[in-house]
Amino acid sequence: MFFCRSLLFVCLSYFLFDSVGASNIASRLVGRTSRQVRRFTQDFNVALGVVLDSREKLLPQVHLTNSQSVFCKSDAGATSAGSNSSSSSLGPSGSSESAGSSTNTASAAGSTSTGVAVSTPYKLVEEHSGSDFFDGWTFTDAADVTTHGIVDYVDEGTASANNLTAITSDGTAIMRVETTATVTGNRQSIRITTNSIYNSGLWILDAIHMPTGCGTWPAFWTNGPNWPDGGEIDIVEGVGDNTNDQATLHTLEGCSLASSSSSTLDITGSVITSTDCVSTGGGCGIRASSTVSYGAAFNSNGGGVFTMTLNSSGIAVWFFERSNIPSDITAGTPLPGLWGTPFAWWASPTCNITEFFGYQSTIFDTTLCGDLAGSVWSDAGAPGQEQSCATRTGVSDCDTFVRNNGASFQEAYWELNSVKIYQIPS
Numbered sequence: 356m357f358f359c360r361s362l363l364f365v366c367l368s369y370f371l372f373d374s375v376g377a378s379n380i381a382s383r384l385v386g387r388t389s390r391q392v393r394r395f396t397q398d399f400n401v402a403l404g405v406v407l408d409s410r411e412k413l414l415p416q417v418h419l420t421n422s423q424s425v426f427c428k429s430d431a432g433a434t435s436a437g438s439n440s441s442s443s444s445l446g447p448s449g450s451s452e453s454a455g456s457s458t459n460t461a462s463a464a465g466s467t468s469t470g471v472a473v474s475t476p477y478k479l480v481e482e483h484s485g486s487d488f489f490d491g492w493t494f495t496d497a498a499d500v501t502t503h504g505i506v507d508y509v510d511e512g513t514a515s516a517n518n519l520t521a522i523t524s525d526g527t528a529i530m531r532v533e534t535t536a537t538v539t540g541n542r543q544s545i546r547i548t549t550n551s552i553y554n555s556g557l558w559i560l561d562a563i564h565m566p567t568g569c570g571t572w573p574a575f576w577t578n579g580p581n582w583p584d585g586g587e588i589d590i591v592e593g594v595g596d597n598t599n600d601q602a603t604l605h606t607l608e609g610c611s612l613a614s615s616s617s618s619t620l621d622i623t624g625s626v627i628t629s630t631d632c633v634s635t636g637g638g639c640g641i642r643a644s645s646t647v648s649y650g651a652a653f654n655s656n657g658g659g660v661f662t663m664t665l666n667s668s669g670i671a672v673w674f675f676e677r678s679n680i681p682s683d684i685t686a687g688t689p690l691p692g693l694w695g696t697p698f699a700w701w702a703s704p705t706c707n708i709t710e711f712f713g714y715q716s717t718i719f720d721t722t723l724c725g726d727l728a729g730s731v732w733s734d735a736g737a738p739g740q741e742q743s744c745a746t747r748t749g750v751s752d753c754d755t756f757v758r759n760n761g762a763s764f765q766e767a768y769w770e771l772n773s774v775k776i777y778q779i780p781s
């Protein structure tokens with residue numbers, strides 16, 4: 356099933372495993388005509404107590420490869436200047452950065468497998484950390500009109516006054532969801548978008564904690580202009596009790612993964628959607644193999660670091676748990692060539708990155724229920740979600756649970772050390 360409505364979306368493809376007939380339902384969808392799929396999906400959503408509205412009009416373009424469903428989350432754009440950089444056609448598990456770059460030779464460095472000392476080509480251009488963490492972001496001040504979660508995003512002043520944002524005595528940044536015991540409408544939450552944009556570079560998120568639990572649907576992602584024209588790169592995303600992160604691209608038609616095989620793609624993750632990244636089909640999603648890359652497992656493990664590189668040869672995403680963060684990252688002299696195989700890698704020539712990805716804004720949000728977390732409320736089987744939220748909470752729908760159980764959202768918060776964005780100077 357596919358849920359999209361407005362112009363800008365963050366999309367997440369969600370793989371349905373066996374339980375409450377979900378896989379049965381999805382497998383019945385495979386091979387049907389668009390019309391049949393659409394009608395069947397309406398039935399499925401009626402069964403789940405979900406309102407489909409106009410999103411269903413996009414269903415004819417959904418490509419169901421196996422028992423899977425696709426979901427979308429929308430976005431607001433951003434403004435301001437970015438920077439350009441050159442690129443090569445080298446892949447992510449090589450050591451291209453180590454080879455010939457000569458910028459910043461004075462800074463700390465790593466070494467290649469042959470022991471040759473190297474320096475990073477990357478220069479830090481933007482950092483959000485400490486008491487200034489929230490500088491340089493715009494707070495969305497509106498309901499979640501795009502993914503239909505039952506949250507009201509609040510402005511910076513309201514967020515701070517209501518204790519939804521904070522800087523801790525450790526200098527970490529907090530973004531919470533309202534935990535008032537019961538609400539009749541929406542819970543307050545936070546969505547922030549950088550004022551800066553970049554069409555290439557390296558993004559590094561160091562997070563200690565992320566929102567988790569039944570009803571939650573947080574994300575950290577980047578988004579180009581005039582979605583889906585400028586493309587979208589979901590770096591951290593999941594729902595409910597998930598334990599494995601999913602990274603997903605959403606583009607105009609014409610960008611795809613070369614294969615669904617992890618070994619062919621040279622990734623450690625698994626393709627869990629169609630290989631076609633077209634936004635109307637829900638994008639192309641890759642799930643990390645690490646069971647501590649998302650949710651409660653990530654949090655109890657002390658969190659970790661997500662990195663994403665974007666250049667004309669491809670888009671790569673890595674996850675490092677806290678105990679295994681590469682020293683070049685900690686030193687502020689990142690060398691992706693030393694990080695080994697990424698969990699996700701989308702590359703030319705099957706996706707012309709320059710063509711499908713424009714200047715990217717960087718975004719965090721936490722929504723509740725809505726097009727994804729609400730729709731999969733009764734589903735089980737995804738890693739971490741062996742039991743559905745309906746079963747686990749004893750409440751048959753997401754909205755009712757979220758409105759009546761504020762204490763359940765004590766864990767629905769981001770705690771961040773930093774967001775850093777690097778560029779290769781031209």
Ligand SMILES: *[C@@H]1O[C@H](CO)[C@@H](O)[C@H](O)[C@H]1NC(C)=O
Pocket residue numbers: 436437438439
């Ligand atoms: C980036 O490149 C585009 C296309 O060449 C150009 O229009 C734009 O001005 C450049 N932006 C910066 C910040 O250099």
Ligand SMILES: *[C@@H]1O[C@H](CO)[C@@H](O)[C@H](O)[C@H]1NC(C)=O
Pocket residue numbers: 441442443444445446447448449451452664665666667668669670671691779
């Ligand atoms: C582009 O990104 C990939 C993955 O990080 C990397 O292997 C490659 O060296 C990069 N190219 C340039 C010119 O930075």
Ligand SMILES: *[C@@H]1O[C@H](CO)[C@@H](O)[C@H](O)[C@H]1NC(C)=O
Pocket residue numbers: 518
């Ligand atoms: C803000 O919320 C946190 C987490 O619920 C709580 O520990 C803290 O005491 C609150 N601070 C204020 C000033 O209300």
Ligand SMILES: *[C@@H]1O[C@H](CO)[C@@H](O)[C@H](O)[C@H]1NC(C)=O
Pocket residue numbers: 704707708709710
């Ligand atoms: C990729 O897209 C860019 C921008 O549209 C274009 O200039 C370039 O020729 C394309 N590359 C290939 C290999 O098609």
